[in-house]
Amino acid sequence: MSARRIFARPARFAAIAPYLWMALFFLVPFGFVLKISLSQTAIAQPPYEPVFDFTAGWAAIKAAFGALSIENFKLLVSDDLYVFAYVRSLTVAITATAILLLIGYPIAYGMARLPARWQAVAMVLVIVPFWTSFLIRIYAWINILQHDGLLNQILLALHLVSQPVVWLSTDSAMYLGIVYSYLPFMILPLYATLAKMEPALEEAAADLGAPPGAVFWLVTFPLSLPGVGAGVLLCFIPIVGEFVIPDLLAGSNSLMIGQTLWLEFFTNKDWPVASAAAIILLIVLLAPLLLYERVQRRQLEER
Amino acid sequence: MGKVSRLSRFNVASLALGLAFLYLPILILVIYSFNASRLVTVWGGWSLRWYREFFNDRAMIEAAWMSLRVAVASASMATVLGTLAAMALSRGEGFRGRTLFSGMLYAPLVMPEVITGLSLLLLFVALNAERGFWTVTIAHTTLTMCFVAVVVQSRLGSLDRSLEEAAMDLGCAPVRAFLLVTLPLIAPAIVAGWMLAFTLSLDDLVIASFTTGPGSATLPIRIYSEVRLGVKPEINAICTLVIGLIAIVIVIASLASKLSSSQGESAAPL
Numbered sequence: 001m002s003a004r005r006i007f008a009r010p011a012r013f014a015a016i017a018p019y020l021w022m023a024l025f026f027l028v029p030f031g032f033v034l035k036i037s038l039s040q041t042a043i044a045q046p047p048y049e050p051v052f053d054f055t056a057g058w059a060a061i062k063a064a065f066g067a068l069s070i071e072n073f074k075l076l077v078s079d080d081l082y083v084f085a086y087v088r089s090l091t092v093a094i095t096a097t098a099i100l101l102l103i104g105y106p107i108a109y110g111m112a113r114l115p116a117r118w119q120a121v122a123m124v125l126v127i128v129p130f131w132t133s134f135l136i137r138i139y140a141w142i143n144i145l146q147h148d149g150l151l152n153q154i155l156l157a158l159h160l161v162s163q164p165v166v167w168l169s170t171d172s173a174m175y176l177g178i179v180y181s182y183l184p185f186m187i188l189p190l191y192a193t194l195a196k197m198e199p200a201l202e203e204a205a206a207d208l209g210a211p212p213g214a215v216f217w218l219v220t221f222p223l224s225l226p227g228v229g230a231g232v233l234l235c236f237i238p239i240v241g242e243f244v245i246p247d248l249l250a251g252s253n254s255l256m257i258g259q260t261l262w263l264e265f266f267t268n269k270d271w272p273v274a275s276a277a278a279i280i281l282l283i284v285l286l287a288p289l290l291l292y293e294r295v296q297r298r299q300l301e302e303r
Numbered sequence: 304m305g306k307v308s309r310l311s312r313f314n315v316a317s318l319a320l321g322l323a324f325l326y327l328p329i330l331i332l333v334i335y336s337f338n339a340s341r342l343v344t345v346w347g348g349w350s351l352r353w354y355r356e357f358f359n360d361r362a363m364i365e366a367a368w369m370s371l372r373v374a375v376a377s378a379s380m381a382t383v384l385g386t387l388a389a390m391a392l393s394r395g396e397g398f399r400g401r402t403l404f405s406g407m408l409y410a411p412l413v414m415p416e417v418i419t420g421l422s423l424l425l426l427f428v429a430l431n432a433e434r435g436f437w438t439v440t441i442a443h444t445t446l447t448m449c450f451v452a453v454v455v456q457s458r459l460g461s462l463d464r465s466l467e468e469a470a471m472d473l474g475c476a477p478v479r480a481f482l483l484v485t486l487p488l489i490a491p492a493i494v495a496g497w498m499l500a501f502t503l504s505l506d507d508l509v510i511a512s513f514t515t516g517p518g519s520a521t522l523p524i525r526i527y528s529e530v531r532l533g534v535k536p537e538i539n540a541i542c543t544l545v546i547g548l549i550a551i552v553i554v555i556a557s558l559a560s561k562l563s564s565s566q567g568e569s570a571a572p573l
Contacts, residue, residue: 003468008396010477015391015404018384018448022407025445029422032429046428106317113310114318122318124557129325131499132549133506135523136542139530140328143335146534150331183325234413241415243509248530258417265421266512275425278418289410296409300456301392 030282037275038068048271072276082260082277086284089257092246093239096178100235101228103179104186108227109220111187112194119195126191130184138177138248145173145249174250178239186231193227194220230299233292237285257281333546336539353540363525363541370505370522373436377443378500384444385451385500386493390481392452393459411449419446420513427514434516442514443507447500454499458492459485498556502549 042049050064076082111122129137144150145167152164167173197220205215243258250256255263257277265274336354340347357363388408391398411419423442424434432438466488470480508523515521520528522545529538 003471004464005396006471007394007467007477007480010481011390011394012396012398013391014387015395015398018388018391018408018452019400019404021384021445021448022404025423025426025441026407026411026419029426032425033418033422036425103321106313107321110310110314110318110321113314115310122322125322126325128553129329131502131553132329132546133502133523133542135506135508135526135530136332136545137328139526139534139538139542140332142530143332143534143539144328180324180328183321187321237413238415241417243415243417244527258415261417261421271425274421278421281415282418285415289413292413293406293409296412296453297405300453300460301405 033275033278035068036272037072037279038070039272040067040069040071041270041272046271047269072272073280075273076276076280082257085255085257085260086280088254089240089242089281090284092174092178092242092256093236096175096182096239097232097236099175099179100182100186101232104183104190104231105228107183108187108190108194111191112197123188123191126184126187134181135244137181138245141173141177141180142168142248145176168249169251171250174246177245177249178242181245182235182239185234189230189234190224190227193224193230197223226295230292230295233288233295237288237292240285241281329546332539333543336536336543338536338539341536353536354544356537357540357544360537362520363522363537366520366522366525367541369436369519373439373443373511373521374501374504377440377447377504378497380440380444381448381451381500382493382497385448385496386455386489388448388452389455389459390485393456408449408452411446412453416507416509417513420510423510424513434514435519438514438516439511439519439521442510443500443504446507446510447503450499450503451493451496454496455489455492458489462488495556498552502552505545505549 036048039048039050041047050067107126111119111126114122142149147164147166147168149167151167152161155161155165156163201223202215202219205219206212210218241258242256243262246256247259247262261274261277261281264270264277337349337351338345338347339350339352388404392401392405392408395401420442423438423445427434427438462485467480467484470484471477475483506523507521508527511521512524512527515524522541526538526541529535
């Protein structure tokens with residue numbers, strides 16, 4: 001007890017460096033995003049105004065504050081282009097997360113039922129693709145899905161189609177890419193809860209006469225809900241803001257918000273609108289983010 | 304019911320299909336990187352032609368070198384900061400601002416990269432920092448130290464605290480107890496954390512695109528601009544080299560985690 005107390009004091013000091021780092025490079029930048037989202041674009045370096053110059057005296061700073069406005073936010077909520085982008089991002093994220101759960105659950109369930117030795121192997125096999133580059137894995141799919149790619153060659157050879165099917169630049173390709181990339185994020189938390197589950201509970205239900213379907217829906221699934229929650233959040237939140245996958249695999253006629261933000265920033269050089277888009281995205285994701293933080297903290301700290 | 308009979312045919316099928324789905328595309332990519340034909344889809348026999356092409360591509364080599372330097376530097380800084388953060392969270396008991404601290408550490412794990420990238424860039428612009436190697440390194444450190452913290456924290460949580468307490472009861476000062484007892488025990492997790500940070504940095508496109516400056520593209524940025532123009536056999540070769548490098552890293556990391564006996568469970572995939 002006392003030893004634990006004494007150990008805790010220097011351990012608390014260990015927080016100082018990472019605390020300051022994250023405050024400076026994670027928290028403070030949001031202040032700049034907020035400030036610039038209230039500014040206007042300008043043909044200047046940096047490309048927005050007003051620019052706060054703290055050496056210019058009090059009057060200049062006050063004038064700069066006066067020049068801030070919520071114009072960009074008004075634009076974002078009134079222009080269909082942006083509203084559609086948010087709606088599409090949420091639709092894509094919800095659909096993809098549902099597919100991921102549908103595919104990931106049976107795999108995680110299969111893993112949890114393997115003999116203990118094989119479980120470790122299966123876990124490594126699921127983790128390895130997570131370590132290989134995101135971009136490379138999407139590129140691998142472009143190889144397969146392109147006009148004269150492997151998929152079309154196989155379909156033609158099997159006479160399933162009479163001419164090559166257009167796969168690239170479609171929503172199906174995008175969903176495929178998202179599911180492929182995020183599958184490990186869904187499987188691992190599911191597996192973690194399923195593996196911890198007491199098999200005797202399922203056996204007891206079966207012994208008492210429950211058919212396999214009832215065992216699953218009344219015992220297994222409810223007990224795995226913490227894992228379902230963690231997996232859903234782990235996939236849903238980043239997918240909403242996803243940029244690379246829709247950019248490379250989906251068509252360009254309807255954009256997700258991550259793409260819109262990228263376009264405003266890099267192509268249109270409209271930093272204020274890009275910042276306002278980021279702020280709104282953050283507000284949309286605030287509830288799931290807080291929920292995720294709680295799940296994660298419970299998992300790591302209250303054991 | 305015996306252990307083996309728990310595994311139904313449905314379980315085996317979903318496992319096999321799932322793993323095939325995860326691995327086939329990468330396998331195909333690797334095989335086609337050895338294709339002699341210029342047409343990506345026609346098999347022209349085995350050849351190392353595209354690897355030669357890559358090693359003669361100065362811009363690509365420079366980007367790869369930049370990525371490697373950023374990955375090593377940011378992974379090392381992230382490992383130090385992440386380990387300190389994990390110690391504070393799992394051994395520091397309660398301290399002021401603890402909730403904010405853990406929030407700042409866990410949020411970047413899922414935060415969309417466009418937001419993290421944009422906000423860091425705006426900070427660098429406001430600070431008038433010259434964009435290039437150091438800004439990307441700082442950005443990657445910020446992202447990857449959170450992953451390191453989760454990996455190390457999960458190991459610390461499964462560790463028997465009575466070991467370090469025994470050392471202190473026998474007269475060890477806390478820092479000494481940490482260095483002699485705790486640190487050796489969590490060393491495999493620290494190594495695994497470094498490896499994870501290294502590969503995440505090597506992989507990142509979005510945050511690097513925001514925070515880098517003209518003339519210092521990383522490898523993913525170069526690959527991305529090539530991929531947008533279509534499939535090129537040389538890219539297959541580069542991707543295979545990256546996969547090979549990461550495979551080596553994974554082997555080392557899994558050897559390291561084999562040294563640590565118990566498996567910590569965490570929501571982060573490691």
